[in-house]
Amino acid sequence: MxxxxxxxxxxxxxxxxxxxxxxxxxxxxxxxxxxxxxxxxxxxxxxxxxxxxxxxTKEELFVACLQREGSRMMAAIAGAAAPDLPADERLWRGLRAFFGFVGAHRDGWAVLYRQARGERPFAAELAAMRTRLVEVVAGMLDHALRAKGREVGATDLEVVAYALVGASESLADWLADHPEADPEKTATRMMNVAWLGADQLLRGATWHPPEA
Amino acid sequence: MxxxxxxxxxxxxxxxxxxxxxxxxxxxxxxxxxxxxxxxxxxxxxxxxxxxxxxxTKEELFVACLQREGSRMMAAIAGAAAPDLPADERLWRGLRAFFGFVGAHRDGWAVLYRQARGERPFAAELAAMRTRLVEVVAGMLDHALRAKGREVGATDLEVVAYALVGASESLADWLADHPEADPEKTATRMMNVAWLGADQLLRGATWHPPEA
Amino acid sequence: MxxxxxxxxxxxxxxxxxxxxxxxxxxxxxxxxxxxxxxxxxxxxxxxxxxxxxxxTKEELFVACLQREGSRMMAAIAGAAAPDLPADERLWRGLRAFFGFVGAHRDGWAVLYRQARGERPFAAELAAMRTRLVEVVAGMLDHALRAKGREVGATDLEVVAYALVGASESLADWLADHPEADPEKTATRMMNVAWLGADQLLRGATWHPPEA
Amino acid sequence: MxxxxxxxxxxxxxxxxxxxxxxxxxxxxxxxxxxxxxxxxxxxxxxxxxxxxxxxTKEELFVACLQREGSRMMAAIAGAAAPDLPADERLWRGLRAFFGFVGAHRDGWAVLYRQARGERPFAAELAAMRTRLVEVVAGMLDHALRAKGREVGATDLEVVAYALVGASESLADWLADHPEADPEKTATRMMNVAWLGADQLLRGATWHPPEA
DNA sequence: AATGAATGAGAATTCATTCAT
DNA sequence: GATGAATGAATTCTCATTCAT
The missing domain is CATH 1.10.10.60 (Homeodomain-like)
Known part of the structure; x- marks a missing residue:
């Protein structure tokens, strides 16, 4: 009693x-x-x-979710893509970790992420995460470029990284919607797109708009 | 009076x-x-x-918005990327139209789009639009590949197209968040990423995962 | 033009x-x-x-419906139960007309009636109609009683008439809910209940509560 | 405090x-x-x-009211009309309990009932209650008939019971509208109508429509 | 005679959030 | 540490009713 x-x-x-x-x-x-x-x-x-x-608050609770899932994801990626590996290896492992994570947490991250994108109050939180990711990717590219003795403007680098991240997110969405799809295979595909583009970039190829 | x-x-x-x-x-x-x-x-x-x-209904109203803005955008892109142009020219014009549209309708499309992604009931509507876009892009790529006497599996093609569209959407988001940014320049950047990757693809280059 | x-x-x-x-x-x-x-x-x-x-107004419109249907019904009954017929014949014809009408207008009257009963603003209208009916029935009974040289208090007469009308309405409801049921047969059944009871009444039989 | x-x-x-x-x-x-x-x-x-x-929901709330009042009423009636009493005694006690209940709950039952009749969604609920009542009454009649060695078709029995219940409900409505009226007296009147009719029935009297 | 356009008012229902125990 | 009880404040949606043409 x-x-x-x-x-x-x-x-x-x-x-x-x-x-x-x-x-x-x-x-x-x-x-x-x-x-x-x-x-x-x-x-x-x-x-x-x-x-x-x-x-x-409900909002705070959501942010807490966002952060927990976000850091778990970042940890998964960071754990896989050790900075001392060669660039392509790092990219590949990073992508594999990313899609692996999404595949395993379809419920969690991918959808949370999807939610967060749309709701104004979480934009900041999300932007921060994405920025961290973009920075990592941009870092990889920069590293690889410098290794080849080349250099690219910071904004250009960032935009390319941004595009790669965006493409990955898109495929992640797709993956989240297709439970039968194989994360590993999706990673491979993304790697193809990413690497082929990046490789060109590394070689210094560029496309220019035709003069009007 | x-x-x-x-x-x-x-x-x-x-x-x-x-x-x-x-x-x-x-x-x-x-x-x-x-x-x-x-x-x-x-x-x-x-x-x-x-x-x-x-x-x-509120939901129906949103769908109506989605559709109006969506078809406007599709019209803008389709109007710019005439099917008889060479592949790179089409891609470039399409991208320019896309980013131009987003730049001019920051308020409208980009954000609507952002909303629609997150809210379950509109997923279908949005998926339909995106599918149309992906098909157009995949068509471009396929056309170009065949012109070079090459061919790629339908799924691979689709995934690449999906990734390109995803990257573009991501940059569009970025553009919508950066009112000072120049749509044309953003298009150029995206074109670089896209074209360089696509070009590789056209040449038959492929990346393979290292054996475990 | x-x-x-x-x-x-x-x-x-x-x-x-x-x-x-x-x-x-x-x-x-x-x-x-x-x-x-x-x-x-x-x-x-x-x-x-x-x-x-x-x-x-909506309310006025409903009243108009009520009145049109009500007078149609009263007309049907009055037309059938001519005042110069013997009491049982009148009752029988009246009941047959009533159930015939309800059967033919299931949609109309019975349900309108059902509606009107529940909605406060139409209580008066409906009470008026029912009162007319009750008076007719009470008149029949009184006439028959007097013919037998008997007499019953006005209130008692009214209550009996009220009960008979109520029973008829109830069966009418039942009829309206059972589209397959035969109006004529329903009328016969009601006649049995009504006439047997009334007949007793005519003979002067009465039931008294046991002393507590 | x-x-x-x-x-x-x-x-x-x-x-x-x-x-x-x-x-x-x-x-x-x-x-x-x-x-x-x-x-x-x-x-x-x-x-x-x-x-x-x-x-x-409002609808659920209404049903809850309906049920509470309904079972209270049924309890009152069942409590009064013990099954081991002779038929007329049971009928009388049942009616007295019924009108007593209505008189005491004018506000509650009678009007709720009136509401429920009109509103489609509650028809079922109400029909169920009325059916229980009709069954009880039909049971009483059947019991009494068998005691006299007579028997009547189930449908006929049901219709008679239905009519009696309908008549009672009608008088109950009347009672609810006449606050000054005496429930006991109303019960007596109803008993007269009911019993006289039923008694005839018990004796085997029947009315037949004249041949057309 | 006839109607498309327009609205004030109100109803059900839901929710995030907080006491009091 | 834990919860059942309680609510202020919105929000979507509907309707009877009336102008202006």
């Missing part, structure tokens, strides 16, 4: 992960706006006030 | 366009869920029931 | 009947509140303002 | 009853469509969302 109520009094850290798991699941399947805090609390097997107590 | 008519009681066709204009504006700035029908009606300078009477 | 527009400019009386027909149909199928003026105008093949011009 | 608790934060069961009470009151006085959820919430002294949380 008084003693220790041996319920499920879990330590905060554990509860938080449970909640995030549930939130990612629900947000993914239903979208940020369509998902309700009730749903999430239910899915987490916990009462709403707890969600608020631990993770704050 | 006599002068200019005070803009009341306009014919349906006119009002519908006004409403669509307003809706595109509001949805763009606020997002599908955040935008309210009240807001849109206000922005259109008309009462809510008229919006419902002419364009239906 | 100017001459007489030979459209469907129908005389008012005709239009009004068209509208009432449509209104009865729609109200029947959808209920007073659920039916919309739009629906009714559509069903009548006419524009809403015309409905308002000719038949007024 | 300390004294009587200010009636806040009541347990669910209590609140639900409060809400049902309020809903019955409001629906009765205003009708299903005319009543607004706001009104009901107000009448219950609680906020709208609680009503939705506990009792669901």
């Amino acid at each position: 008084s003693g220790t109520p041996t319920f499920k009094r879990l330590p905060r850290a554990v509860r938080e992960q449970q909640m995030l798991d549930a939130a990612v699941r629900v947000f993914s399947r239903r979208g940020f706006h369509t998902a309700s805090m009730d749903e999430i609390a239910d899915a987490a097997g916990i009462s709403k006030p707890m969600v608020y107590a631990y993770l704050g | 006599s002068g200019t008519p005070t803009f009341k009681r306009l014919p349906r066709a006119v009002r519908e366009q006004q409403m669509l204009d307003a809706a595109v504006r509001v949805f763009s700035r606020r997002g599908f869920h955040t935008a309210s029908m009240d807001e849109i009606a206000d922005a259109a300078g008309i009462s809510k029931p008229m919006v419902y009477a002419y364009l239906g | 100017s001459g007489t527009p030979t459209f469907k400019r129908l005389p008012r009386a005709v239009r009004e009947q068209q509208m009432l027909d449509a209104a009865v149909r729609v109200f029947s199928r959808r209920g007073f509140h659920t039916a919309s003026m739009d629906e009714i105008a559509d069903a009548a093949g006419i524009s809403k303002p015309m409905v308002y011009a000719y038949l007024g | 300390s004294g009587t608790p200010t009636f806040k934060r009541l347990p669910r069961a209590v609140r639900e009853q409060q809400m049902l009470d309020a809903a019955v009151r409001v629906f009765s006085r205003r009708g299903f469509h005319t009543a607004s959820m706001d009104e009901i919430a107000d009448a219950a002294g609680i906020s709208k969302p609680m009503v939705y949380a506990y009792l669901g």
Whole structure:
């Protein structure tokens, strides 16, 4: 009656992960706006006030999801694409890790990502992540170029990297929508597009608009 | 009292366009869920029931926006990339038209597009549009390849096209977020990425994953 | 361009009947509140303002329906149950006319009636009709009683008549819900209940509550 | 500050009853469509969302009212008309209980009932209740008939029962509209009508339509 | 006589969020 | 640490009704 109520009094850290798991699941399947805090609390097997107590506002909760999933992804990529590998090897491993992650977390990241893109309040968060990615890719390219004794303007580099990242994201979307598709194969395809283009770039080939 | 008519009681066709204009504006700035029908009606300078009477549900209204903007964009691209031009010329003109359109309709398309991606109910609509685009691009590539006496599997072709479209969309997003950026220049950059990659492809170069 | 527009400019009386027909149909199928003026105008093949011009408010329109159908029914019954017939003959003919009418107008009266019962604003209208009916029935009974040299208090008479009318309405409801049922047979059954009871009454039999 | 608790934060069961009470009151006085959820919430002294949380949709709420009142009434009748009593005694007690209930719940049942009859979505619910009643009455009659060694076709029995129930409902309506009327007396009157008719039936008297 | 255009007002329903226990 | 109870504030959508032509 008084003693220790041996319920499920879990330590905060554990509860938080449970909640995030549930939130990612629900947000993914239903979208940020369509998902309700009730749903999430239910899915987490916990009462709403707890969600608020631990993770704050719906918006904050979403950001927390975004960040957890984001860093997991970055970690997966970074872990695979060690900086001391040759450029093509790094790119390949990075892509494989990326698509592998998306394939394994279809529910999680790809859709969260899709959500985040559309909802204004998360643009910043997302832009930050993408920027980190773009920087990594741009870094790879730059490194490779310098190795060949060549150099390209920073903006150009960035735009190319941006395009590659964009293409990858697009294929990731596609992958998320095609559960039967093979992440590895998708990575290979992306690598083909990316590498062939990048390779040209490395060789100094450029296309110029015809004079009007 | 006599002068200019005070803009009341306009014919349906006119009002519908006004409403669509307003809706595109509001949805763009606020997002599908955040935008309210009240807001849109206000922005259109008309009462809510008229919006419902002419364009239906909020969802239907959004689809109407999507379709109007979508076909405008397709028209712009199709008008620019005449099928009888050489492949690189077509690609270039198509890209220029695309980025030109996005640049001129930052408010409209790019953001609508961004919205549509995230909201489940519009996935189909959007997928349809993207598919049309992918097909056009894949067609270009195929045409060019055959001209060189080469051929590539349909899926591979599609994925490459998909990646190119994805990259373009990404840059379009970027463009929409950078009002100072120059559409033409962005098109040139995209063309570089796309063409260099495609060119390789045309030559038959391929990248293969190293054996595990 | 100017001459007489030979459209469907129908005389008012005709239009009004068209509208009432449509209104009865729609109200029947959808209920007073659920039916919309739009629906009714559509069903009548006419524009809403015309409905308002000719038949007024929704409520007034409903009353008009009620009255038209009500007098048709009363006419049918009165036409059948001539006052110079013997009491049982009158009752039988009256019932047959009543159930015949309901059977033929399932859509119209029975449901309108059902509607009217529930909606406060029409209670008066309906009560008036029912009262007329109750009076007729009470008259029949009284006439028959007097013929036998007996007499019954006015209230008692009214209540009995009320009960008979109620029972008939109930069976009418049942009939309206069972399209396959035979009106004539239903009338016979009601006649059995009514006449047997009334006959007893005519003989002076009465039931008294046991002393508590 | 300390004294009587200010009636806040009541347990669910209590609140639900409060809400049902309020809903019955409001629906009765205003009708299903005319009543607004706001009104009901107000009448219950609680906020709208609680009503939705506990009792669901307006329609569901109405059904809940219908059921609560319906079972109360059935309980009252069943409690009074014990199955081991002789037929006339049972009928009399049942009727007395019925009219007593209606008299005491004018606000509640009679009007709810009146509402339910008219609104399509509740037809089923109501038909179910009425069927239970009809079965009880038919059972009584059948029992009495068999006791006299007689038997009547099931349909005939049902129709007679239906008519009796209909007559009672009609008188109940009348009672609900005449607050000054005495339930007991009304029951007596109904008993007269019912019993006299039934008694005839028991004796085997029948009325036949004259040959056309 | 007839109608397309237009709206004020209101209704149901949902949600993020917070007390009181 | 944990929750059932509670609500203010929106939001979508519908409708009866009326002008202006």
